[in-house]
Amino acid sequence: MYDAIVVGARCAGSPTAMLLARKGYRVLLVDKATFPSDMTMSTHWVHQPGIAALKRWGLLEKVRASNCPPLLTYRFDFGGFALIGAPPSADGVAESYSPRRTVLDKILVDAAVEAGAELREGFVVDALAADDGHVSGIRGRDKSGAKDDPRARLVIGADVLHSLVARAVKAPEYNAKPELMGGYFSYWSGVRLDGVHLCPGDYRFAFGWMTNDDLALVGVNWAIKDFHEVRHGIEGNFLRELSRLTPLLAEQVRAGKREAKWLGGTVRNFFRKPYGPGWALVGDAGYKKDPCTAAGITDAFRDAESLVQAIDEGLSGRRSLEEALADHQRRRDEIAMPIYEFTCEQAKYEPPSLEMQRLFHALRGNQEDTNRFFGLIAQTTSIPEFFAPQNIQRIITSA
Ligand SMILES: Cc1cc2nc3c(=O)[nH]c(=O)nc-3n(C[C@H](O)[C@H](O)[C@H](O)COP(=O)(O)OP(=O)(O)OC[C@H]3O[C@@H](n4cnc5c(N)ncnc54)[C@H](O)[C@@H]3O)c2cc1C
Incomplete structure (x- = not known):
């Protein structure tokens, strides 16, 4: 028993x-x-609170020793401009990893x-x-x-x-809630990325970061209304969308070598x-x-x-x-x-409202709030506090 x-x-x-x-x-x-x-199935990006748990359990050194690079800098690339920063740390852990x-x-x-x-x-x-x-x-x-x-x-x-x-x-x-988006990703050699790259577009989202063995994980997600079409020609649709959202990363991916099959799908x-x-x-x-x-x-x-x-x-x-x-x-x-x-x-990938567009522009040059913005994904910034109307107004009016 x-x-x-x-x-x-x-x-x-x-x-x-x-x-x-x-x-x-x-x-x-x-x-x-x-x-x-x-x-x-997973793109296996573990945020700061998850890494802090590994540290508490005495396992973080094993992840580090696996030759998995720390992800320190985050880049939210809107095409015309990018927000660059690092989320607040969790229990003294500043880096995320994608083992x-x-x-x-x-x-x-x-x-x-x-x-x-x-x-x-x-x-x-x-x-x-x-x-x-x-x-x-x-x-x-x-x-x-x-x-x-x-x-x-x-x-x-x-x-x-x-x-x-x-x-x-x-x-x-x-x-x-039903499935809201679907995506595909894979692993490339010959692609080098510094930190986490997040590239939003209307009803689309591209992302990439480094994992073990010097491989870059790169993916594109589509709002569910468009995803089922994508399945009929993954490679072509993936590269087309990546080029639209992040031409520089797309160039690297085209020059690199895909080392694994396409992975992806949808979840409830x-x-x-x-x-x-x-x-x-x-x-x-x-x-x-x-x-x-x-x-x-x-x-x-x-x-x-x-x-x-x-x-x-x-x-x-x-x-x-x-x-x-x-x-x-x-x-x-x-x-x-x-x-x-x-x-x-977020998974709906709807075009940002006017207020969100104003927020993104206001965050340029405001490093402290940009870092807190990245903390929304890292789970080190309180979501209700960040999106409280008075906080959004504060950021917009202080720009
Ligand atoms: C496309 C995609 C991308 C993702 N990317 C990320 C990411 O970047 N970061 C992140 O944090 N999360 C990500 N996730 C989610 C993450 O992978 C899961 O939340 C995580 O794996 C959940 O862990 P788990 O232990 O609950 O389940 P799993 O990791 O799925 O483990 C379940 C285990 O149960 C076993 N099992 C099931 N049924 C039986 C049975 N009947 N008998 C015996 N064994 C059984 C399976 O063999 C399996 O090993 C992603 C998910 C998807 C779909």
Whole structure:
């Protein structure tokens, strides 16, 4: 009998297993994948609060040692002019990183094992076991087809948006929004980028930064109304749009070599109730949003810390598990809702309103507020405070 079984061993599952194991709980961590692998779709940009979590957990040096360059300078390029700056830091961490998932997920899964979690890779969970409506374990099989049904006090689904755990327990969904945009990205050698490049256009958005192995990750997103057309000729549409949004980067990409296949697609947006009798959800399984603000990994780390705090309070008997998990849901939603709503607005890529255009022009030469503007994506600037009418007026009138 385990204290917890965690299904899914990437950005949400491995930290959850690691933090529980570090507190002395008996944890089984299972994933149908084996590690290292990057079967998860992601541009893997981790913001300052996520990097600060890696630092707290003693894992940041491993990311640095993987030869993944820090991303220090941010550039928001409107074509006619660019805002350049750096977001406020998080717990003294000024840089973000974009480690390949082969690198990051392996660091996380190894840390969970080092902390004492038992790992079963290549293990597919087919169903949950339940006693009187209370989840009591999983039913699954390993690569050889051998079946097993380990038991636990709590089964935690860190198994992404199609979560088997969420489906099995019929976790209620709320604040759901449809797919808002879609994009494609890939990896190039021979392209050099300094920091993060973000290039907005009407119903379009281009981006690029460096990752491991001297490769540049470059992508273009389209508002959903246009995305389905793009699928019919990805390369041509990608290069055409990149040239329109950022000619200099497009020139580099044309001269460089694409080293991977095209990756991309669309995602739905939703929150799910993250707990019930004998089960919990963490990461994308419990709260999924469009990747346009690249918040998924940073949010998954925060969610894992908050969930483990609640589980520890409950399993140790300091308070009722139900109450502790209800508090966790309140904490998660209070922090996540502003970035969720902001993300869903951004993902439409609508042309900026007159007021936003005035804001962008006013930010030129105002370094402090430009940095705070970048903090909206990094999650180090309060979204409601920045967009408060009096703050926007202050920036515009002080220009
Ligand atoms: C196009 C795109 C770009 C993105 N870019 C960024 C970005 O730049 N920055 C960022 O922070 N986020 C980004 N995200 C989001 C980010 O990738 C996710 O938020 C993050 O991977 C969530 O982590 P997770 O651990 O919840 O799920 P995952 O990383 O998807 O892991 C889920 C794991 O569960 C396992 N699993 C599922 N079902 C079972 C089963 N039945 N049995 C056993 N194992 C199972 C899977 O094998 C998988 O390993 C992007 C997403 C997309 C789609």
